[in-house]
Amino acid sequence: MPKARTLPALLALIIVAEEGLRLVLRHILKRRRKKIDHKVIQESGIYGGLESLVSFSACLIAANRAVETEEPEPYILDPLAAGLCGQEALDARRARDRVAAPAVRPVANTSTLLQPEPMAGLHPCQRPIPRLIMRTKFFDDVVTAVTWRGSGVGEKAGDHSCHKELLATLRRAERPCRQVVLLGSGLDARPWRLPLPLGVRWFEVDRTDVLAAKQARLQVLGAQIDAGVAIPPTAVSGHNGAGSAQFILPQKQQQQQQQQQAQATQAGVDDAVRTASGAPVKWRYPLHAAEWSCCAVDLQRSGWSRGLLDQGLDSSSPVLWVLEGLLYYLDEPDVRALLQEAASISAPESIIAASVIRAVRSADSSGGATLLPPQGGSSRSSGGKGPSGEGQATYRLNNEFKWKCREDIPKFFRDCGWGAMACLSWLDAAKSYGLPTAVTTTSSVFLITAALA
Ligand SMILES: C[S@@+](CC[C@H](N)C(=O)[O-])C[C@H]1O[C@@H](n2cnc3c(N)ncnc32)[C@H](O)[C@@H]1O
Numbered sequence: 001m002p003k004a005r006t007l008p009a010l011l012a013l014i015i016v017a018e019e020g021l022r023l024v025l026r027h028i029l030k031r032r033r034k035k036i037d038h039k040v041i042q043e044s045g046i047y048g049g050l051e052s053l054v055s056f057s058a059c060l061i062a063a064n065r066a067v068e069t070e071e072p073e074p075y076i077l078d079p080l081a082a083g084l085c086g087q088e089a090l091d092a093r094r095a096r097d098r099v100a101a102p103a104v105r106p107v108a109n110t111s112t113l114l115q116p117e118p119m120a121g122l123h124p125c126q127r128p129i130p131r132l133i134m135r136t137k138f139f140d141d142v143v144t145a146v147t148w149r150g151s152g153v154g155e156k157a158g159d160h161s162c163h164k165e166l167l168a169t170l171r172r173a174e175r176p177c178r179q180v181v182l183l184g185s186g187l188d189a190r191p192w193r194l195p196l197p198l199g200v201r202w203f204e205v206d207r208t209d210v211l212a213a214k215q216a217r218l219q220v221l222g223a224q225i226d227a228g229v230a231i232p233p234t235a236v237s238g239h240n241g242a243g244s245a246q247f248i249l250p251q252k253q254q255q256q257q258q259q260q261q262a263q264a265t266q267a268g269v270d271d272a273v274r275t276a277s278g279a280p281v282k283w284r285y286p287l288h289a290a291e292w293s294c295c296a297v298d299l300q301r302s303g304w305s306r307g308l309l310d311q312g313l314d315s316s317s318p319v320l321w322v323l324e325g326l327l328y329y330l331d332e333p334d335v336r337a338l339l340q341e342a343a344s345i346s347a348p349e350s351i352i353a354a355s356v357i358r359a360v361r362s363a364d365s366s367g368g369a370t371l372l373p374p375q376g377g378s379s380r381s382s383g384g385k386g387p388s389g390e391g392q393a394t395y396r397l398n399n400e401f402k403w404k405c406r407e408d409i410p411k412f413f414r415d416c417g418w419g420a421m422a423c424l425s426w427l428d429a430a431k432s433y434g435l436p437t438a439v440t441t442t443s444s445v446f447l448i449t450a451a452l453a
Pocket residue numbers: 054055056057058061062183184185186187188205206207210297298299300323324325326329330
C-alpha cells in the first residue's frame with residue numbers, strides 16, 4: 001500500500017500519463033483522418049482529382065478563361081482552357097454566373113430601375129471586362145512586349161499607358177529576352193495561344209500534381225509539348241480591337257512561315273509543324289515556343305531554382321518571370337525569398353511581372369477570390385445546397401491566401417532586388433486600356449512590372 005504522502009505524486013503521474021496517451025491517440029486519429037480525406041478527395045473527384053484547393057485554383061482560373069473564350073466578343077482567346085480546366089471547375093464558374101446574374105423575368109411595366117445607367121463615358125454595349133480577364137490581358141501583353149521587343153508586335157502590345165515604362169526599358173535593353181519562366185504556371189496555355197518570336201524557351205514551375213495533370217490533358221487535347229518548329233499564327237483576334245494586337249511577323253519569320261506552310265501543303269498536312277527530326281506532325285495546337293519544359297517543385301522551399309537551371313535555364317541571358325496569381329498562396333518570408341532567389345539567377349535586363357494583393361482595412365468587393373458567394377467557413381462546401389441550387393460546390397480561394405502586402409508594393413519588390421516600372425490596381429490597368437469594368441471602387445488587386453535592380 002502506498003503511503004499517504006506518496007499518493008499526490010502517484011495521482012499526478014497518472015494524470016500526466018493519461019494526458020500523454022490522449023495526445024498520442026489524437027495524433028494517430030488525425031493522421032488516419034487525413035489519409036481518409038485524401039483518399040475521398042482522390043476517389044470522388046473533389047478538386048478535379050488534384051491534391052488540394054490550392055492546386056485546384058489553377059483549374060478555377062483556367063475556367064474563367066474558358067468562359068471568356070465563349071463570349072461573342074471575347075477580350076482574350078484561350079481555346080485550350082475548357083479542356084484543361086475540367087468539368088468541375090467549369091461547372092463552378094458557370095454556377096457563379098447564374099448567381100451573379102439571375103435571369104431577368106419579363107415584366108409588364110418596364111421600370112427604369114431595371115435598366116441600370118450605363119457607366120459614364122462608355123458605350124452602352126461595351127461589356128465590362130472581368131477582373132481575372134483583365135489580369136490575363138495585362139500579362140499577355142507583357143509577354144508579347146518583352147519577347148517581341150524591338151518589333152512592331154512588341155510596341156503594339158505595350159501601347160497602353162501602364163506599359164509605358166516597360167516599353168522604355170525594353171527600348172534601352174541591349175539584348176532580346178528569349179526565356180520566359182512562369183512560377184505557379186497552373187494551366188496557362190500562352191505558348192500555344194500567343195504568337196512568339198523564334199527561339200523563345202518557355203519554362204513552367206508548379207506543384208507535381210498540377211503539372212502531371214496539365215501534361216496529360218495537353219496530350220489528350222492535341223497540343224504539341226515537345227520542341228519543334230512551330231508555325232506562329234499570323235494574327236490573334238481579340239475584342240473589337242480593344243487592346244488586342246494584330247501581329248505582323250518580321251520579314252524573316254514570314255518567309256520561314258511561308259516555307260513551312262509550302263512544305264506542309266506538299267506533305268498534305270494543313271496545319272503541320274516539324275519536329276526536331278524534321279518529320280511533319282499534325283498538332284491541333286502547335287507549340288509557338290522553341291522549347292517547353294516543366295519543373296515540379298514547392299516554391300516555398302529555398303533552392304527551387306536549381307530545378308530550372310538543371311533544365312537549361314541560362315542565367316547569363318535575360319529572363320521574363322511571370323508570377324500570375326501565385327504570391328498570395330505563400331507566406332511573406334517565402335515571398336521575399338522567392339523574389340530574391342529569382343533575382344539571384346537573373347541576368348541584367350531581366351524583368352518580372354506579378355499580381356499582388358495589397359492589405360486593406362475594409363473588405364474590397366473587387367479584390368476577393370471567392371468563386372461563388374461565401375457559404376460558411378470551409379474552403380469547399382457542397383451537397384445540393386449550393387447557391388445555384390444545383391448542388392455545385394463552392395470554392396473559397398480566399399481561405400487559402402497567406403500573404404497580402406502590408407507595405408508599399410514597389411518598396412517590397414525593391415527590397416527583394418526588383419525596381420518597379422509600373423504598379424497599379426487592375427481597375428487602373430483597365431482604365432489604361434480604355435476598357436469598362438463593372439466595379440468602380442478601389443481594388444486591392446495590383447499588377448506590377450519590375451526590372452532587375
Ligand atoms: C491561382 S493559380 C494561377 C495559375 C496561373 N498562373 C494562372 O493565372 O492561370 C495558382 C497556382 O500556383 C500554384 N502554387 C501555389 N503554391 C505553390 C507552391 N508552393 N509551389 C508551387 N506552385 C504553387 C498552384 O498550384 C496553382 O497552379
